[in-house]
Amino acid sequence: MTTPTWGEPTGPLTSAEFRAAAQAIMANIEQVIEGKSATVRLALAVLLAEGHLLIEDVPGVGKTKLAKALARSIDCSVRRIQFTPDLLPSDVTGVSVYNQETRDFEFKPGAVFANLVVGDEINRASPKTQSALLECMEERQVTVDGTTYELQAPFMVVATQNPIEMEGTYPLPEAQRDRFTARIAMGYPDPRAELAMLSGHGDHDPLNDLHAVADAALVRRLIETARAVHAADAVQQYAIALVTATREAPEIRLGASPRSTLQLLRTAKAVAALEGRDYVLPDDLQALAVPVLAHRLIPTPDAQLNRRTTDTIVSEIVHRLPIPHATRNPYDTRDGRAPYESRGR
Structure with a gap:
């Protein structure tokens, strides 16, 4: 299969071109990941939001498969890092080595010098290496x-980790978690999807049959198109209200950062583009609140004793906050586009 060419070599894509390219990538990934369409869509949205993805779940549910399927669907540079307790920071970033011939130090790039970096079991490395x-x-x-070295665009880290209760894991530092745009859990497949997996994966690995359906240039244009999606003032204020509520919640010791507000809105724009809209709905923010905000929060000791998870707390915040309603068209009336309409909770 050859990599398709969509429209002109540079600039944003049309709505039809965007949907065709995005659908091709998602369909390609779903050849490997059975019955997880929502998870695949969110992973692609994080890529288009210029973010990073953390996949957390128990072993054996397809975390690494999803990361590798996304990487193989895009014809760009890909590097994989297996995080272990003896992994060094220089293995990740690179190291300067003395060259006897030139009598000078020569930089040897590390694994992060790629468009897509797959970090497997990131919480099995020491905090120093994670940092x-x-x-x-x-x-x-x-x-x-x-010396500072620039990384090529697009750049995305897709990391997998096991739950912190698993043996041999180190908790990710707060600053590290805050840099991941979203955290998702694969979950166990339903019986029908698991049966399809037995039929399709029993005699060979479908990952080996996967071919790229996009390249780095196309992904850059997809990102540019998603970035141009409109977010009305009321929607932006709603994003701020959601994040502010996490800082004021009595069960939260550390609330979401300003970085999370920006990433929440960027991811909402990507989701809106994937659904064929050129504007963000409050519903987009509601749907993304848990995967984008929950992993950044630190609950109080009392909340932990009561087994209150940050996912539950964020969900309650979403249901408690009032949804903004536009009193007028959030677009210029001369533009002719329709205002957003919330579908409710």
């Missing part, structure tokens, strides 16, 4: 021995 990803995830650059 090697901080600069590249936020600033799209790596600094080694006083």
Whole structure:
């Protein structure tokens, strides 16, 4: 299969081109991941929001499969890092090595110098090694021995981790979790999807048959198109209200950061584009509140004793906050586009 060409080589895509390209990527991934359409869609939305994805669940439910299927669906540079307790920060970022011939130090790039970095079981490495990803995830650059190296766009880290209760894991630092745009859980497949998996994966791995249906240039245009999606003032204020509520919740010791507000809105724009809209609905923010905000929060000791999860607390905040209603068209009336309409809870 050859990589398709959609429209002109640069600039945003039309709505039809965007949907065709996005559907091709999602359909390609779903050849490997059975019965997880919503999870696949969110993973693609995070990519289009220029974010990073954390996949957390028990072993054996397809976390690494999803990350590798996304990587193989895009014809770009891909590097995989297996995080282990003995992994060093220089293995991630790179190291300067003395060259005997030139009598000078030569930089050897680490695994982060790729468009898509797959970090497997990230919480099995030490916090020092985990922190090697901080600069590249936020600033799209790596600094080694006083020299800064820019990373190519698009750049995305897709990391998997086991629940912290599992043996041999280290909790991710707060700064590291805050750099992941969204956290998703794969969950167990339903019986029908598991039966299809037995039929399709029994004699061979479908990941080996996967071919790229997009390239880095196309992904950059998809990102540019998603970035242009309109968010009305009322929608932006609703995003701020959601994040502010996490900071004021009595059961939360550390609320969501301003970075999370920005990433929530960016991901909502990508979701709106995937659904064929050029404007964001409050419903988009509601649907994304848990995967984008919950992993950044730290509950109080009392909340932990009462087994109150951050997912539950964020869900309650979403149901408690009033939904904004536009009193007028959030677009210029000369534009001719329709205002957003909320579908309710």
